[in-house]
Amino acid sequence: MTGVFLGLPTAPRGVGHLRGDRSFPDAARDSLRDGQLRANLGHATATIRGKRAAVVGEVPDWAELREAGRAIKAATMARLDDHLVALEEQVTARGGTVHWARDANEANEIVTRLVQATGADEVVKVKSMATQEIGLNEALEAAGIAAHETDLAELIVQLGEDKPSHILVPAIHKNRAEIREIFLRTMPGVDPGLTDEPRKLAMAARAHLRERFLRARVAISGVNFAVAETGTLSVVESEGNGRMCLTLPQTLITVMGIEKVVPTFRDLEVFLQLLPRSSTGERMNPYTSLWTGVTPGDGPQEFHLVLVDNGRTAVLADDAGRSALHCIRCSACLNVCPVYERAGGHAYGSVYPGPIGAVLSPQLTGVEDNASLPYASSLCGACYDVCPVAIDIPSILVHLRGEHVEAQSRTTPEAVAFRALSTAMSNPRLWRLAQRAAGLGRFLARGRPTLPAVLPPPASKWTRTRDLPTPPKETFTQAWAREHGS
Amino acid sequence: MKVALFATCLVDTMVPQVARATAALLERLGHEVVVPPGQSCCGQMHVNTGYRREAVPIVANHVRAFAGAEAIVAPSGSCVASIHHQQAAVARRAGEHGLADEAAALAGRTYELSQFLVDVLDVTDVGAYYPHRVTYHPTCHSLRLLRVGDRPLQLLRAVRGLDLVELPAADQCCGFGGTFAVKNAETSTAMLTDKMANVLSTHAEVCTAGDASCLMHIGGGLSRLRSGTRTVHLAEILASTEEAVSPDQSTRPAVSA
Amino acid sequence: MSAREEVLARIRTALGEDRAVVPEIVRDYRTTDERTHAQLLDVLTDRLEDYKATVLRCSPSEVAPTVRAALGTAMGEHSPADVVLAPGLPADWRPDGSVEDDGRPAVALADYAATVTGVSVAIAETGTLVLDGSPLCGRRALSLLPDCLVCVVEADQVVGGVPEGLARVDPTAPLTMISGPSATSDIELQRVEGVHGPRTLIVVLVH
Numbered sequence A: 001m002t003g004v005f006l007g008l009p010t011a012p013r014g015v016g017h018l019r020g021d022r023s024f025p026d027a028a029r030d031s032l033r034d035g036q037l038r039a040n041l042g043h044a045t046a047t048i049r050g051k052r053a054a055v056v057g058e059v060p061d062w063a064e065l066r067e068a069g070r071a072i073k074a075a076t077m078a079r080l081d082d083h084l085v086a087l088e089e090q091v092t093a094r095g096g097t098v099h100w101a102r103d104a105n106e107a108n109e110i111v112t113r114l115v116q117a118t119g120a121d122e123v124v125k126v127k128s129m130a131t132q133e134i135g136l137n138e139a140l141e142a143a144g145i146a147a148h149e150t151d152l153a154e155l156i157v158q159l160g161e162d163k164p165s166h167i168l169v170p171a172i173h174k175n176r177a178e179i180r181e182i183f184l185r186t187m188p189g190v191d192p193g194l195t196d197e198p199r200k201l202a203m204a205a206r207a208h209l210r211e212r213f214l215r216a217r218v219a220i221s222g223v224n225f226a227v228a229e230t231g232t233l234s235v236v237e238s239e240g241n242g243r244m245c246l247t248l249p250q251t252l253i254t255v256m257g258i259e260k261v262v263p264t265f266r267d268l269e270v271f272l273q274l275l276p277r278s279s280t281g282e283r284m285n286p287y288t289s290l291w292t293g294v295t296p297g298d299g300p301q302e303f304h305l306v307l308v309d310n311g312r313t314a315v316l317a318d319d320a321g322r323s324a325l326h327c328i329r330c331s332a333c334l335n336v337c338p339v340y341e342r343a344g345g346h347a348y349g350s351v352y353p354g355p356i357g358a359v360l361s362p363q364l365t366g367v368e369d370n371a372s373l374p375y376a377s378s379l380c381g382a383c384y385d386v387c388p389v390a391i392d393i394p395s396i397l398v399h400l401r402g403e404h405v406e407a408q409s410r411t412t413p414e415a416v417a418f419r420a421l422s423t424a425m426s427n428p429r430l431w432r433l434a435q436r437a438a439g440l441g442r443f444l445a446r447g448r449p450t451l452p453a454v455l456p457p458p459a460s461k462w463t464r465t466r467d468l469p470t471p472p473k474e475t476f477t478q479a480w481a482r483e484h485g486s
Numbered sequence B: 001m002k003v004a005l006f007a008t009c010l011v012d013t014m015v016p017q018v019a020r021a022t023a024a025l026l027e028r029l030g031h032e033v034v035v036p037p038g039q040s041c042c043g044q045m046h047v048n049t050g051y052r053r054e055a056v057p058i059v060a061n062h063v064r065a066f067a068g069a070e071a072i073v074a075p076s077g078s079c080v081a082s083i084h085h086q087q088a089a090v091a092r093r094a095g096e097h098g099l100a101d102e103a104a105a106l107a108g109r110t111y112e113l114s115q116f117l118v119d120v121l122d123v124t125d126v127g128a129y130y131p132h133r134v135t136y137h138p139t140c141h142s143l144r145l146l147r148v149g150d151r152p153l154q155l156l157r158a159v160r161g162l163d164l165v166e167l168p169a170a171d172q173c174c175g176f177g178g179t180f181a182v183k184n185a186e187t188s189t190a191m192l193t194d195k196m197a198n199v200l201s202t203h204a205e206v207c208t209a210g211d212a213s214c215l216m217h218i219g220g221g222l223s224r225l226r227s228g229t230r231t232v233h234l235a236e237i238l239a240s241t242e243e244a245v246s247p248d249q250s251t252r253p254a255v256s257a
Numbered sequence C: 001m002s003a004r005e006e007v008l009a010r011i012r013t014a015l016g017e018d019r020a021v022v023p024e025i026v027r028d029y030r031t032t033d034e035r036t037h038a039q040l041l042d043v044l045t046d047r048l049e050d051y052k053a054t055v056l057r058c059s060p061s062e063v064a065p066t067v068r069a070a071l072g073t074a075m076g077e078h079s080p081a082d083v084v085l086a087p088g089l090p091a092d093w094r095p096d097g098s099v100e101d102d103g104r105p106a107v108a109l110a111d112y113a114a115t116v117t118g119v120s121v122a123i124a125e126t127g128t129l130v131l132d133g134s135p136l137c138g139r140r141a142l143s144l145l146p147d148c149l150v151c152v153v154e155a156d157q158v159v160g161g162v163p164e165g166l167a168r169v170d171p172t173a174p175l176t177m178i179s180g181p182s183a184t185s186d187i188e189l190q191r192v193e194g195v196h197g198p199r200t201l202i203v204v205l206v207h
């Protein structure tokens, strides 16, 4: 059963960042030519792969944790409505206000209204995939509210007027020299002697943001896990920018995709082990903040939680793809993906790049709005192996390819070919004829072991960079039958 | 044991010497080889490209062709993985539950070559002789879907004369990926380029693997580079002996340099 | 229909009329630790040092001088009045002359150079200190704004793994889990210490 048939709405067009303006192969072509980009990505992903493997390898019960993580997420999805209602009840009971948004537009309206009600014309933001997905910064800007990103990588992207290319390290495509250049160009009052030493760059960001944190009246965050049973929300981070945002302003607005809920506080003991080791390759990230509603005398005294659907219920309706909602955004699948490593995050055209993006983006928008993404994978399976909640991404990719093919109302040349091939392959007599026809290709080779490099499309897509062997005179099964007389 | 050989559509049509080598090897080990004449394809390419409905009759043909076989062996990790993980599922999705059950039962008796040799026949030294410097690429579906582990390496280590050199970053995908190689040709080529650089860094004469499809991709690239390193299927190496270096079952590459 | 009702209705549609049973969650991962307490203290120390935190060990009677020494190493010459304390810090842990957090506006805590707090629990395996907003730990801004953070950990507060640690805290308290000084991996995925949170973390381990 799929969401489309149930009529559940996908994420609306014209808002947010889930759709690219080019197909994956077209966009990838550009990044593949960018040698600097490939070198930066290759270096960064190799570093993080090694760190992850080391800290995961030292956990003797990783497989048990992974299975528990998977099961908790599956159990949550099976009763998502109940858990959200419980979460709402707990947050409200502890002094927070819960808002519901059907989609990106509605979520943006709610947040804008809440900020306006405080009278503030600027907000500080903790890195959040949900707010990027819905295009919140643009919506705030349209309302005259400046949104300051405070995560270092987000800051680099924002100052460089760039787009994020990784879910954990949005500026992964930039190296230290490029980051230095952006800081020198865009940070008011930055030391002109700034070097490209990472520590110095981090210090420059600290100085740049310090005063903003101290004057901020409103902060906007996402959430990693929201506990239904207690109303506890959590943000997992490294730099302390999250703590600044979650602690200092008077008002905190947290935007959360509805799939981020977990049933019990105890469930955190699983995810807080799985997430840091999978994402930054650390035993534990420097800071995890957990808060429940409002605490008098400590932190924001006004707290709003915005629950966003934006296509998630359509994903939930597809039981072959539902597990994409289990994702805890660790980014391990990006870091091991050979396609991501070479094409880079921008090629995916969505805030969710890499293997999880290649499934989640088309699921949230409807496959036809991101039709090239399910094909942006060699199905090597490295993503499934590292995923801390065991999402079988290759199988979902294959499933979405099927959805795409079956959504076509017109017959494509590819469909004609595959149908003809199916007919042949399901009928031994026709299949032998087809094989014989393929064997005729050997005459193109004029006796050489490989076919000529110049072949018409679609074969040219292969032969531009790879030789094709000359087909043999006789297939194996023919020869065998001849020799063994059957 | 009576072994039904599933050549796979690609090997049968394009690189028959791989199937021939598989048969020769199994016969040399004292087993009877049959080649069911109705065989064509496992359906993987259709499923993986999105034509899961069109894959169902192909699965049905496969099940018909191999009905009653005691053990089925294929020289391809990826086709065996599809038989194990996809055939029953696409049939079930199409509502063909009888076919799904038969496909699942057949999958239980279907083995990738290295697994069949090591796990079922319990041999690692197949008596082969192959006096070449060889590096082994563990193809993704053998590695991650079938978990063949080091079985191919165990087999290669026992080959006389063979100088096995480790492939750097071996577990990285070569970039073949079925129709991915065409639909995303540039990315596929970028992956291939890195794989070839690693292969060439070993100074091996031969790069081997358990999948003819990945080898056609890697070999096609190496051949285009005129690198001199060629690709040879694991079955061809294991079938080679001092006595029997026939033109069909030989040290000749699938794609000559 | 309100957005709330509509989203809930969509979920119910998506899950269908006859819902599948909720899959069972098997928790056969480690929830206890076989290591001795002394070993756990060593693991905690090792992990914290790996994060570039400083660990000083002392006996219960030496806490105040050890804290003083720690502050001296971290900051060199300093005035005790630059050091702010969690309000519930035991009297015999307090370095002379430092001041207690008096509930001033949180941003004003940025004027201090260092903070001393206790912890609620410490997790050895991940090198994590959990602060819970109690008087011993202070409010969250206290352990955030001053650039140097000294946390006093008592031996019986140290547990093995994350499950044991979380089992000891109140889920609804304002919790902060701290594992080393503030850090970032955002530049070429290389960890560097010291961004917005305290750049120096010193742990005084009392046993």
Ligand code: SF4
Pocket (backbone or CB within 6 Å): A278, A326, A327, A328, A329, A330, A331, A332, A333, A334, A356, A383, A386, A387, A388, A389, A390, A391
């Ligand atoms: S899909 Fe899995 S590996 Fe990828 S980001 Fe999500 S949780 Fe991490």
